[in-house]
Amino acid sequence: MIHFTDRLINGIRTKQSPLCVGLDPRWENLPHAISQLHATTQKGRAAAYEAFCIRVLELVQPYTAIVKPQSAFFEVLGAPGHQAMEKIIDKAHALGLMVILDAKRNDIASTATAYAESAFVQLKADALTINPYLGRDAVEPFIAEARKHHAGLYVLVRTSNPGARQFQDLKTDLGKVHEVVARAVNDWSRENLSVSGFGDIGAVVGATSPQELAHLRKLMPQVPFLVPGYGAQGGSAVDCQGAFNAQGIGAVINSSRGITFPFKLDDYQWEEKIVKAARQASVELASLTSN
Amino acid sequence: MIHFTDRLINGIRTKQSPLCVGLDPRWENLPHAISQLHATTQKGRAAAYEAFCIRVLELVQPYTAIVKPQSAFFEVLGAPGHQAMEKIIDKAHALGLMVILDAKRNDIASTATAYAESAFVQLKADALTINPYLGRDAVEPFIAEARKHHAGLYVLVRTSNPGARQFQDLKTDLGKVHEVVARAVNDWSRENLSVSGFGDIGAVVGATSPQELAHLRKLMPQVPFLVPGYGAQGGSAVDCQGAFNAQGIGAVINSSRGITFPFKLDDYQWEEKIVKAARQASVELASLTSN
Numbered sequence: 412m413i414h415f416t417d418r419l420i421n422g423i424r425t426k427q428s429p430l431c432v433g434l435d436p437r438w439e440n441l442p443h444a445i446s447q448l449h450a451t452t453q454k455g456r457a458a459a460y461e462a463f464c465i466r467v468l469e470l471v472q473p474y475t476a477i478v479k480p481q482s483a484f485f486e487v488l489g490a491p492g493h494q495a496m497e498k499i500i501d502k503a504h505a506l507g508l509m510v511i512l513d514a515k516r517n518d519i520a521s522t523a524t525a526y527a528e529s530a531f532v533q534l535k536a537d538a539l540t541i542n543p544y545l546g547r548d549a550v551e552p553f554i555a556e557a558r559k560h561h562a563g564l565y566v567l568v569r570t571s572n573p574g575a576r577q578f579q580d581l582k583t584d585l586g587k588v589h590e591v592v593a594r595a596v597n598d599w600s601r602e603n604l605s606v607s608g609f610g611d612i613g614a615v616v617g618a619t620s621p622q623e624l625a626h627l628r629k630l631m632p633q634v635p636f637l638v639p640g641y642g643a644q645g646g647s648a649v650d651c652q653g654a655f656n657a658q659g660i661g662a663v664i665n666s667s668r669g670i671t672f673p674f675k676l677d678d679y680q681w682e683e684k685i686v687k688a689a690r691q692a693s694v695e696l697a698s699l700t701s702n
Numbered sequence: 703m704i705h706f707t708d709r710l711i712n713g714i715r716t717k718q719s720p721l722c723v724g725l726d727p728r729w730e731n732l733p734h735a736i737s738q739l740h741a742t743t744q745k746g747r748a749a750a751y752e753a754f755c756i757r758v759l760e761l762v763q764p765y766t767a768i769v770k771p772q773s774a775f776f777e778v779l780g781a782p783g784h785q786a787m788e789k790i791i792d793k794a795h796a797l798g799l800m801v802i803l804d805a806k807r808n809d810i811a812s813t814a815t816a817y818a819e820s821a822f823v824q825l826k827a828d829a830l831t832i833n834p835y836l837g838r839d840a841v842e843p844f845i846a847e848a849r850k851h852h853a854g855l856y857v858l859v860r861t862s863n864p865g866a867r868q869f870q871d872l873k874t875d876l877g878k879v880h881e882v883v884a885r886a887v888n889d890w891s892r893e894n895l896s897v898s899g900f901g902d903i904g905a906v907v908g909a910t911s912p913q914e915l916a917h918l919r920k921l922m923p924q925v926p927f928l929v930p931g932y933g934a935q936g937g938s939a940v941d942c943q944g945a946f947n948a949q950g951i952g953a954v955i956n957s958s959r960g961i962t963f964p965f966k967l968d969d970y971q972w973e974e975k976i977v978k979a980a981r982q983a984s985v986e987l988a989s990l991t992s993n
Contacts, residue, residue: 497781523774525777588872
């Protein structure tokens with residue numbers, strides 16, 4: 412099987428865009444055309460999430476190589492939510508899309524292994540987001556399980572929320588906390604390089620400022636980036652340029668609400684709006700990979 | 703409804719022990735008496751986890767006020783695992799036990815709210831473990847949701863794994879990273895004090911050394927502690943003394959495998975072994991609350 416990052420880069424080349432479409436379904440954001448067909452029970456909502464997300468996958472498939480379901484929105488619907496997430500991931504794979512499961516997991520030893528198995532065996536995700544606070548030995552079971560399945564990880568390095576600075580920007584003898592994490596992630600990623608020169612351990616790096624993004628790219632030359640904060644969260648495409656290397660590779664840029672909820676709830680053209688938003692984001696981000 | 707920490711302290715007084723029993727079910731650790739009744743399918747294993755954990759709850763109920771299911775071991779079984787966890791939590795409440803859901807969640811804004819709703823509304827847990835790396839604004843939705851339901855949170859401050867020092871012990875201008883987190887957690891907890899003088903935001907603090915535990919108790923005088931690492935993980939009761947204040951209150955001490963898996967798989971007296979282990983741990987830890 413092909414290395415995670417080579418599959419990722421191949422997918423980006425094929426779709427000619429580093430766009431990643433986030434799937435963050437919320438009942439109150441669903442088009443009436445979908446929500447009216449379902450009861451407001453846990454089971455009904457899960458069925459509506461499944462129907463909506465599967466339609467979104469079909470609509471965005473020409474414009475993106477990667478999708479990122481947000482686990483929390485499915486978990487909150489209990490077992491039916493979990494089943495909906497399974498089916499959405501299966502559908503994504505059937506459409507040739509790669510899946511980054513956004514679950515920000517973290518724990519030690521066999522518990523960490525269970526989380527990783529949940530992502531890579533049970534849900535068959537291609538990559539999982541994880542939180543580094545517990546240190547390398549806690550990250551190790553995630554790495555072992557990811558490598559067993561030729562999957563990837565994205566470690567939270569610097570998040571895009573305003574309060575991220577409280578702990579992530581604390582100054583230490585070795586630089587800011589998130590810079591120390593960044594260097595560690597680069598070391599971990601170098602253990603298993605792909606043909607592209609990037610490893611299989613990625614970093615979540617918010618598009619907080621173009622300078623910071625470029626600085627973190629320098630600290631992590633062999634780490635694939637996952638950049639949230641584009642679109643509805645405020646970042647522009649040009650703000651994300653620093654996430655890419657000189658060859659225009661090494662990052663995926665996520666947009667969730669901007670692509671999946673660009674319509675009014677009663678708009679009968681909601682599908683066309685999603686297609687238009689996906690196409691526009693895809694083209695806009697394509698420019699970042701062209702130099 | 704009574705403040706989380708007052709309910710916790712009342713429970714500890716009633717059972718005369720700060721013991722917390724961790725529920726970390728693993729197929730290969732189940733007594734044959736249970737595993738032989740179930741298929742090795744996802745559904746069969748989930749049914750076995752449910753049967754085993756519900757029996758454990760009945761057996762340990764006289765000796766503990768609190769149980770801590772580990773979400774990862776249920777998640778790895780998909781939707782049936784999730785349903786098993788729901789039923790186990792319901793059973794714990796029916797037996798008058800409080801439930802700390804160990805899931806180490808973290809995210810921002812509405813995603814954090816969804817995780818918190820999943821814990822406090824969908825699963826009805828009394829408390830949830832969370833990871834602080836993203837900072838206060840990311841913790842805020844968890845706090846808001848916990849307070850709405852008179853529930854608690856336990857923030858990872860200093861974990862017990864050897865690699866925890868890699869990031870948690872980095873030296874900053876304001877002390878080690880985990881000490882900065884500790885002071886923040888104390889501030890957050892003080893916002894909502896119980897009759898006991900403790901707030902509703904707790905800290906996960908590994909029983910790594912008695913000195914460190916006592917030091918962290920000083921940094922967080924108003925924070926309820928959850929201390930892992932007792933029993934099978936190597937810590938002794940006396941090592942945990944520092945987690946308590948001068949009145950002998952303010953902490954729960956978790957033991958998982960030492961209580962739930964003290965038998966050989968084919969031992970037909972596995973239930974008696976669990977009762978014996980729970981009683982012994984309960985009595986041993988009782989001494990910590992008596993001064």
